Amino acid sequence: MSIVTNVAKQAVHDKIESQVKTVQAKLDTLKARAQSAKADAELKSIADLLIKKQAIDRKLNELKKSSETAYQQAKADIESRVAELKKSVQAIEMKFKAA
Numbered sequence: 001m002s003i004v005t006n007v008a009k010q011a012v013h014d015k016i017e018s019q020v021k022t023v024q025a026k027l028d029t030l031k032a033r034a035q036s037a038k039a040d041a042e043l044k045s046i047a048d049l050l051i052k053k054q055a056i057d058r059k060l061n062e063l064k065k066s067s068e069t070a071y072q073q074a075k076a077d078i079e080s081r082v083a084e085l086k087k088s089v090q091a092i093e094m095k096f097k098a099a
Contacts, residue, residue, distance in 0.1 A: 013060065016063075023086055027053065030046055031043065045092055049085060055081070
């Protein structure tokens with residue numbers, strides 16, 4: 001792999017990792033709010049999202065090690081998962097704002 005490819009892969013990895021950290025922070029905040037509000041349904045949803053976040057973390061580690069041919073597919077898969085995770089977090093945030 002060329003140096004340019006490695007730098008590009010690292011930039012994508014760092015971008016996605018930053019997005020995942022932001023989602024993790026939001027989930028931590030939502031979890032605390034749900035616990036204080038005794039919102040069991042939201043706690044279950046948050047726990048499920050944390051499992052999805054862990055799967056993304058594993059995929060992100062695999063992305064760094066992927067071959068150039070598998071890289072684009074793995075990148076697209078991770079970006080899709082992150083977008084879905086963000087959307088789910090926003091839905092929970094909206095429930096709390098409405099309450």
